[in-house]
Amino acid sequence: MKSISFILIFFSLELKKVICLLNKGEYFSIRTEIINEMGLIEINNFISPNRVLCTVKCLDRNECNQLYFNRETQKCILFSGFSTKNNLVTKQSVLLAKVFTQNSSSECIKETEYWSIKMNSCLPCPVTFKRYSLNSFSCYHMSQNDMKFFEAKSYCEEKSAFLPRPKTSNERELIRYLSNNTKTWVDSFIDSLGEVYKWGDGTNVTGFKNGQPGNEGANSSRLNQNVLIIYDLCFSDIEYWKTFKTICQIF
Numbered sequence: 001m002k003s004i005s006f007i008l009i010f011f012s013l014e015l016k017k018v019i020c021l022l023n024k025g026e027y028f029s030i031r032t033e034i035i036n037e038m039g040l041i042e043i044n045n046f047i048s049p050n051r052v053l054c055t056v057k058c059l060d061r062n063e064c065n066q067l068y069f070n071r072e073t074q075k076c077i078l079f080s081g082f083s084t085k086n087n088l089v090t091k092q093s094v095l096l097a098k099v100f101t102q103n104s105s106s107e108c109i110k111e112t113e114y115w116s117i118k119m120n121s122c123l124p125c126p127v128t129f130k131r132y133s134l135n136s137f138s139c140y141h142m143s144q145n146d147m148k149f150f151e152a153k154s155y156c157e158e159k160s161a162f163l164p165r166p167k168t169s170n171e172r173e174l175i176r177y178l179s180n181n182t183k184t185w186v187d188s189f190i191d192s193l194g195e196v197y198k199w200g201d202g203t204n205v206t207g208f209k210n211g212q213p214g215n216e217g218a219n220s221s222r223l224n225q226n227v228l229i230i231y232d233l234c235f236s237d238i239e240y241w242k243t244f245k246t247i248c249q250i251f
Helices: 051-060 149-157 169-178
Strands: 002-009 021-023 026-028 041-047 066-070 075-080 093-102 113-116 121-124 130-132 135-142 184-189 227-231 234-238 247-250
Touching (some): 051 066, 051 075, 051 093, 130 169, 135 169, 149 184, 149 247, 169 184, 184 247
Parallel strands (some): 002 026, 113 135
Antiparallel strands (some): 002 093, 041 075, 113 121, 130 135, 135 247, 227 234
8 A cells, every 4th residue: 555654854852653644545654754955835824723634734735745733823834845944843843744655565576567656556667667766656767868858858758758857855866876967857947037947747846956046148037047957966947958868757
């Protein structure tokens, strides 16, 4: 069975108990682990009578990666992206991060199979695609040739796939491994100045390199860099006509 874990972001207050909730067939847990810094974007806040309901609301929204809950004020805040630093956290509050996990009994044995969250079962990877242990929920294909951004995007779409959407630290580590830590296209572009970079599924991109996106080589009235690459675990904007490593993802 596929499971979704909410891991406790560790601060001065150590909480060792585990909270479990069965809802819609999913399993929630809180564990004392640390995740990499990826930045936070608030997507919703409301009053919740308890932490469980706050957790369920985060589960119901695909773009929710992290949540904050204050036991005293009953305030629940949902975030896109991840962070281990948040000045909201006090002795009366917790910061939780959503991570996908998988029970050992349901792991797909073959590297040509992946665990489909949608179908809740193992599915075969397409021909020339392969699953990797850093992300059991996707298959990846690597092109032999560097391409321009929109060439790479079309190349993946012709395979019923898409350019990578590495939202978690594990996925970013995997892309770094597959690309040998070279610049690699990811599935995000904009059409106008001031537009927010989003993934192909509509969720916001977080985890930019410092000073990025910068639209370098242009002024405040002209868009020059309108697509994204990942390099050394961080995102940067760049010109679409440059050629880089092309990796395709499917899940």
